[in-house]
Structure formats: C-alpha cells, structure tokens
Amino acid sequence: MKITIIGAGAMGSLFGSLLAQSGQNVLLIDIWQDHIDTINSQGLGVESDGKINNIDIKASNNIQDGQGSDLVIIFVKSTQTQQAAADAQKCLNDKGKVLTLQNGMGNADIISQIINPEKVIAGTTSHGATILGPGLIRHAGIGPTLIGMWSNQGNTDLEDIQNIFNNAGIDTKIENNIHLIVWKKLIINVGINAITALTGIKNGKIVDHPPTGELVRAAVTEACDVALAHGVKLPDDIAEQVFTVAEATGPNRSSMGQDVDHQRPTEIDAINGAVVHLAKDKKIAVPVNKTLTALIKTMQDNYK
Numbered sequence: 298m299k300i301t302i303i304g305a306g307a308m309g310s311l312f313g314s315l316l317a318q319s320g321q322n323v324l325l326i327d328i329w330q331d332h333i334d335t336i337n338s339q340g341l342g343v344e345s346d347g348k349i350n351n352i353d354i355k356a357s358n359n360i361q362d363g364q365g366s367d368l369v370i371i372f373v374k375s376t377q378t379q380q381a382a383a384d385a386q387k388c389l390n391d392k393g394k395v396l397t398l399q400n401g402m403g404n405a406d407i408i409s410q411i412i413n414p415e416k417v418i419a420g421t422t423s424h425g426a427t428i429l430g431p432g433l434i435r436h437a438g439i440g441p442t443l444i445g446m447w448s449n450q451g452n453t454d455l456e457d458i459q460n461i462f463n464n465a466g467i468d469t470k471i472e473n474n475i476h477l478i479v480w481k482k483l484i485i486n487v488g489i490n491a492i493t494a495l496t497g498i499k500n501g502k503i504v505d506h507p508p509t510g511e512l513v514r515a516a517v518t519e520a521c522d523v524a525l526a527h528g529v530k531l532p533d534d535i536a537e538q539v540f541t542v543a544e545a546t547g548p549n550r551s552s553m554g555q556d557v558d559h560q561r562p563t564e565i566d567a568i569n570g571a572v573v574h575l576a577k578d579k580k581i582a583v584p585v586n587k588t589l590t591a592l593i594k595t596m597q598d599n600y601k
C-alpha cells in the first residue's frame with residue numbers, strides 16, 4: 298500500500314516508521330527542510346527505552362511525490378489541517394482514503410469539506426511521541442488506536458487499513474461510533490490542556506489541588522452539555538476519566554503546555570475553542586471554555 302503521511306513531526310514520523318518497517322511503501326511529507334534532509338541522508342532515528350533504531354524511510358517536501366497514494370495520514374497540528382487536506386487531495390488515488398488521528402474537534406469536518414466525505418476516516422491514538430531534533434523522535438507511549446468512517450457510510454473497507462496497522466504493531470480497532478471516541482478524547486484535552494498550559498503545572502497537579510479540580514470539572518461539564526446538544530452522550534464518569542488520565546500522565550506537561558513553553562501556536566481552536574464554537578449554534582453558555590480559550594489566545598498572540 299502506498300501511504301503518504303502529511304506532517305512528519307513526532308506522530309507522523311512514529312506511524313511512518315512503524316508502517317515502513319512492516320514493509321509498506323511510506324512517504325513522509327513535511328515543510329521542515331532539516332528534518333527531511335536528515336531523514337533522507339541518515340535515516341529516521343526512533344528512540345525507545347533508551348535505544349535508537351535507525352529506519353530507512355523516504356521523506357520529501359514536495360507533495361507531488363505522494364501522488365497515487367492509497368492512504369494519506371494527516372498528522373499536522375490542527376492549525377494546519379486545511380492546508381494538509383488540500384495537499385492530501387492531490388495525493389489520493391481514486392479509491393484512496395485519508396485518515397486523521399489528530400487531537401481536537403473539527404479536523405475531520407475540515408478535511409470532509411475538501412475531500413469526498415466517503416473517503417474520510419477519523420480516530421484517536423494513545424501512542425505518544427516527541428521530536429528530539431531533525432531526523433530524531435522518541436516513542437514515548439503505547440496504546441490503542443481507534444478508527445472509523447467520519448460520515449455514516451459504514452466501516453466495511455476499513456479492515457485493510459486495520460490489518461496493515463496491526464501488522465505494523467499499531468494495535469487498531471474499528472469503531473462504529475467514531476464521533477463518540479473523538480469526543481471522549483476531546484473531553485480529556487478540554488480538561489487538562491489549557492489549564493496546565495496557563496498555570497505552568499504538570500498534568501498530575503490538577504488531581505491534587507481542589508480549586509484546579511473544580512475548574513477542570515466545570516470545563517468538562519460544559520463540553521459534555523455541548524456534545525449532548527450535538528447528539529453525543531458522554532459517559533457519566535467522564536470527569537473521573539479525565540482525572541485518571543491526568544494521574545497516569547502526572548509527570549508530563551500537556552502538549553498545549555509544551556507549545557506555550559516553547560512559544561508555539563497551540564491547538565486551542567480545536568479543543569476548548571471548538572467547544573465554544575459548537576456551543577454557539579445550540580445557544581449554550583460555556584463561560585469557562587470561553588475564558589480558557591481567550592486566555593490561551595492572549596498568551597499565544599503575545600509571544601515575544
């Protein structure tokens with residue numbers, strides 16, 4: 298299968314390396330020239346448990362090289378989804394599909410406005426990765442990957458992709474209700490990301506400190522109300538699930554925390570900002586998410 302990955306940062310490189318090692322024809326596309334050049338000249342280094350594995354994989358900054366792809370995986374940050382979807386459109390062959398495993402809400406909808414919705418697969422992954430430098434990533438965590446068609450067209454052709462992923466060691470399940478899965482992941486990010494980013498704390502600290510916990514609950518409750526208004530009923534214990542994830546990832550800075558620490562644009566519009574956006578047409582008040590979104594935007598618009 299010809300697989301093109303658009304956005305070959307931490308996660309794109311991780312998935313690309315696993316799929317390439319299992320024998321798939323993988324191309325990494327990125328705009329980061331040093332990263333591309335290092336991968337093409339020295340291979341992609343993947344650090345795991347202190348050991349670095351060097352993977353032979355092709356990388357390019359030219360989207361034309363992805364033409365004729367059976368599968369395009371979009372792994373840019375959500376701020377870049379529109380551009381990546383337009384690029385994906387140029388790569389897909391007639392039967393090709395596009396998959397987003399990005400965080401946040403709205404990516405699959407943006408892609409579906411550009412690419413035939415019957416070709417759009419969405420999902421979540423519990424793998425974790427970090428960029429260490431050009432041509433070098435760390436595989437930081439392993440967990441399930443869940444995929445499903447974003448529009449209600451059934452999931453029958455997803456078995457090929459599921460098999461290819463499972464053969465590559467990416468434990469993958471097909472979900473009929475992928476909207477619920479994406480919402481669940483969104484709620485985790487709604488509860489943890491902006492609050493840790495604004496306060497400089499690590500994930501575990503939201504569990505220990507009652508006023509922080511109350512803020513998390515308030516943001517999550519608002520998001521659940523918005524989900525319900527859009528036809529998605531989240532589990533009653535979803536707030537507890539947020540605290541469980543925060544505890545399990547206690548020593549980590551959230552991805553938004555890391556973005557703010559490094560003065561990079563955040564994915565706020567796809568996380569708390571998406572709750573605000575989706576609340577609007579349902580006329581639901583979401584003051585906590587609105588405030589968190591405005592504070593993160595103030596912060597990122599005033600980076601030095």
Ligand code: NAD
Binds near residue numbers: 308373374401424552
């Ligand atoms: P990243 O910043 O490491 O990688 C994004 C890459 O996209 C960068 O290398 C960047 O140069 C590239 N890029 C930007 N614009 C581009 C364009 N127009 N065309 C091609 N490439 C472009 O980000 P990441 O951590 O890999 O995260 C990617 C997505 O996956 C995000 O939505 C994130 O929330 C989600 N995610 C990340 C993790 C994780 O552990 N890192 C886990 C689950 C989900």
